[in-house]
Amino acid sequence: MxxxxxxxxxxxxxxxxxxxxxxxxxxxxxxxxxxxxxxxxxxxxxxxxxxxxxxxxxxxxxxxxxxxxxxxxxxxxxxxxxxxxxxxxxxxxxxxxxxxxxxxxxxFLGEDLPNNGGFSNLKNFLWMFASSDPYDPIVKETLIKVGQQIGLLHWNDYCHGDLTSSNIVLVREGFQSWQPYLIDFGLGSSSNMVEDKGVDLYVLERAIVSTHSLFAETYKEWLMDGFSQVYRGNGSNGEKKLKEVISRFQEVRMRGRKRSMIG
The missing domain is CATH 3.30.200.20 (Phosphorylase Kinase; domain 1)
Known part of the structure; x- marks a missing residue:
């Protein structure tokens, strides 16, 4: 084929x-x-x-x-x-x-960026550090940046639709700095619905848990830290919308867990 x-x-x-x-x-x-x-x-x-x-x-x-x-x-x-x-x-x-x-x-990402030293998707990036130091400050900094990118996407009322760790590309800039890019918007859409944003976050969470379960809780905290920074940077309105998105994210997570238990 x-x-x-x-x-x-x-x-x-x-x-x-x-x-x-x-x-x-x-x-x-x-x-x-x-x-x-x-x-x-x-x-x-x-x-x-x-x-x-x-x-x-x-x-x-x-x-x-x-x-x-x-x-x-x-x-x-x-x-x-x-x-x-x-x-x-x-x-x-x-x-x-x-x-x-x-x-x-x-x-093609990375070729025209200064000090380019390669690229990877988020999934392989986390595997790269898993055998050495999964809590390396570079990992924390990068995941916060990833969260910020998702926050910017959602704050502007767009959703990815297939937000897995394979659809986040990291381009190396300098010796210890990685810039995340969101790719593959074949299922993306313009949406101000908190349900769609909650599903985006849940899909990424499941991707992280399925491939990096030992460190997933910490990784999720760093991702949500970056995500929240974007919303909180928009004042009281941002704080209000952040609570709505996180609340719906938790609801989506609970529905996903119930489906897993039922089979």
């Missing part, structure tokens, strides 16, 4: 666009390339870009499939464009999109 998709994408992009398959999920396939969709090859060959492609689903009627592909690709591209303009919020920049064929060209 992977080779079939690669062949299809290659034929769409013409043979002069090299592709490197880096991820394949239920919804989309992700490639890297060193060719910009608009710039001449000589001006972009020293950089990398992300191509996200939504392949056709054979179990759906072709008309329904094309409609869903167009809607979801357009929705994600619009959301990314809006989020990129929010001060302080770190998301990859949208470069181009083809909503009819299900393609997004997105910034």
């Amino acid at each position: 992977s080779q079939e998709i690669v062949s299809k994408v290659s034929s769409y992009l013409t043979p002069h666009v090299p592709l490197n398959l880096i991820a394949q999920g239920a919804e989309a396939v992700v490639f890297t390339t060193n060719v910009h969709p608009y710039l001449p090859a000589k001006d972009s060959s020293n950089k990398s870009y992300i191509i996200k492609y939504r392949p056709a689903k054979r179990y759906r009627h072709p008309l329904i499939d094309r409609s869903l592909t167009k809607h979801r690709t357009l929705s994600e591209s619009r959301l990314l464009a809006k989020l990129f303009l929010i001060p302080g919020l770190k998301v990859p920049q949208l470069i181009a999109c083809d909503v009819y064929n299900g393609y997004l060209w997105i910034e």
